Amino acid sequence: MPVVLDRKGDSVVARDLDDGGVEVAILEIPSETLPAYVAERDAAEHPRWVWSDTAEWYPRLLLAGVRVERAADLRLCRRILRSAEATSSTPLAGLPRDGWDAAAAAPVVEPGAALFDLTERVERGPAHEEYLRQADAVARSREPGVLALLLAAESVGALTAAEMSHAGLPWSARRHDEILTGLLGARPVAGRPERMEALVVRLRELLDAPELDPDSPERLLRALQNAGLPARSTRSWELKELRHPAIAPLLEYKKLARVLTANGWNWVDSWVREGRFRPVYVVGGVVTGRWASDGGGALQLPHQVRGAVVADPGWKLVVADAAQLEPRVLAAMSGDAAMARAGRAQDLYEGIVESGAVADRNEAKYGMLGAIYGGTTGVSGRVLPRMRRVFPDAMRLVEEAARAGERGERVRTWLGRTSPSRGGEGYDETLSSEARDRARSDARSWGRFTRNFVVQGTAAEWAMCWMGSLRRRLWELGEGAQSAARHPFDRRPHLAFFLHDEVMVHTPAEFADQVEQEVRAAAADAGRMLFPSAPVEFALTVAQVDSYDRAK
CATH class of the missing domain: 1.10.150 (DNA polymerase; domain 1)
Structure with missing residues (x-):
């Protein structure tokens, strides 16, 4: 049974709908009691919560210790249905653009914030009306079955993304500092780290450019050309084609500069709190349906710093990679x-x-x-x-x-x-x-x-189905371990990271073998959901490790 949540002033209106979309009950709930209401109903009935945007509703429920089993994200579903050829002749496809077509607000919820902020970040019409429009579009479409699966997978992806941000990726700032110091030298009070500065001195000598700033593409290109090199740009793949003693230290400098800029000490100061990196994932952020990230560079973690992803004491990281997924x-x-x-x-x-x-x-x-x-x-x-x-x-x-x-x-x-x-x-x-x-x-x-x-x-659809099945399996696996925990994932195995065709589960060590089995079973589930008659095996490589760098 769907339960549609709508804002109304300082309250939330919950509408129970039957399978035909007819309203069978309505209740107005004060905002401060919403988490308790959702927790009680989810435990007893497992309804499908229908709301405007998971990124707006779910983080504050998680902060209150409430995890839901199912939800429909109307904003994400609208985007799919608006552009799908299968719904091109439905009334929804012809609607003028409105607030339901707006991009995600993706707020970051911090401990100590108001428990439930009812400020509408984007002006939208009533959620129950949009839900009925979308249900009508699916029913009228040329492929209602597969579209329904896509919308469900996208919506559970939004739940998973919020849960991973809430639980966080275990990150050792101490280990990260050791890695950076080994790569770059000690953290400087000002200027470049010592190893990078030494490379700059070497480049100035080799290119006979005393004032060279290799961080400036224009100055670097001019210095290369003045040295007689036929450089057309400062892109690494083009530099590799050139022959000169300066090229090797220049490529090394560029590699270290990328680490410093993307994942250096300032990155740790900004993104790691209380032993956790909490990125903001953007579900369907790429036109193909792949995820993106909004800050923190979660989907571009270089191998050099993955050793800082360290399991908590008594826990393990189970890292699974879908081999040659595409x-x-x-x-x-x-x-x-x-x-x-x-x-x-x-x-x-x-x-x-x-x-x-x-x-x-x-x-x-x-x-x-x-x-x-x-x-x-x-x-x-x-x-x-x-x-x-x-x-x-x-x-x-x-x-x-x-x-x-x-x-x-x-x-x-x-x-x-x-x-x-x-x-x-x-x-x-x-x-x-x-x-x-x-x-x-x-x-x-x-x-x-x-x-x-x-x-x-x-492949992105397969991965969402994989994560959706694994999310459910992990919750059932950890059943009974949560009674004294304050937050949903304090003592349970849970998804901690996702990268296109790779997932990471942070799990109490005693569950690690079972988690590995569930990861493989979830991949088989995804294959059956999308391709029930295809004789294709979706092979995985799975590793149980204490730090991410040991997974491959």
């Missing part, structure tokens, strides 16, 4: 039996080698990346014809998606998330020669995007 998703989507057989190997690339399509693992990897991302040169271009012969159904799927994009058509993921339309000029013989060339180039670029969209977006 190629396996492609095999399942296309029904390519030969690629499915290759995927029965733990390492799908080795399975491709065994199929006879390519000579070695390197060719298999680059050939598959070329197929999914549109690479036509180098190793990718050389092996793609062989991949087409051995895996015709898989190659046909991505190439048809690319051609659709080149024609200006939209494509969709397995569950119906639909790509945006291509803007700009289309190909037209009446255009100038220069404009026609630009149109052809734009079309090819968009074709590479749509080729990747169908696979990457479907």
Whole structure:
């Protein structure tokens, strides 16, 4: 049964709806008693809570010690339904843009804040009316079953994101300082760390540029050119093509500068509190449905600092990585039996080698990346014809998606998330020669995007289903361990980190073996939910470790 929550002044209105959307009960609840009301009903009835935006409602419930089993995030669902081709003929698709189309507010809730802030961050209409509009759009759509699964997965993803931010990723500031000191030298009071400063001195000598500031791209480029180097930019991949004694220390400097800027001492001061890094995740923040992060760089944690992610005493980190997820998703989507057989190997690339399509693992990897991302040169271009012969159904799927994009058509993921339309000029013989060339180039670029969209977006859907199943399994696994804990995850195994095709569970050590089993079972659940008849195995590598750097 859905329970729709709406704001009304300093109170919240809870509407119970039956499966047909008819209101069967209504209750006005003072804001200060809302957490107790939600906790009691969730424990007794497990309703689906329906609210405007998980990022606005759920963090304060978590702060009050309340975890919910299910919810529908109307803002996230509106975004999917608004653009899905399957709902293009429904009344919702034709509505003028309003507050339900606005971006997430994503507030950060700090201990000591008001328990429940009823200030509407975005002006929206009543939540129960929007819920009925969305239910109508799904019912009228061409694919109500798969769309309903996509909306449920996106909504549980929002719950998971809020819970991971609330629980936090265990982070040792002391260990982080040791890592930075080893890489950069001691933390400076002012200026650059000593190792970086030594590299600057060396670069000034090698380039004969006494005033060189390597943090300035303009000055650095000028210094390289003055030294006789044909540098066109200061990007690392271009610098690697140059031959000069200054290139190696320059690349080393750039690597250290990235660590200092993105995850240096200032980052720790800003983002790590009481032994936890609490990033703000943006669910569906990428057009394909992948997550993004709003501050803290959670999805770009470099390997150099992962040793600072340390389990609490008596706890373990269980880190699971879905091996070659996108190629396996492609095999399942296309029904390519030969690629499915290759995927029965733990390492799908080795399975491709065994199929006879390519000579070695390197060719298999680059050939598959070329197929999914549109690479036509180098190793990718050389092996793609062989991949087409051995895996015709898989190659046909991505190439048809690319051609659709080149024609200006939209494509969709397995569950119906639909790509945006291509803007700009289309190909037209009446255009100038220069404009026609630009149109052809734009079309090819968009074709590479749509080729990747169908696979990457479907892989994101698989990952959300994986996390959703694992979230439920972990809660059931930890049952009975919570009675004396103040917050929902104090004593339970819980998701602590997510990175596209990788999850991390922070668990009491006594549950670690069971957590590993549940991680694998949840991956199997996700495969069955999306591809119930496909003979594709979604292999995982799983490690039980004390610190993140030991997982790989």
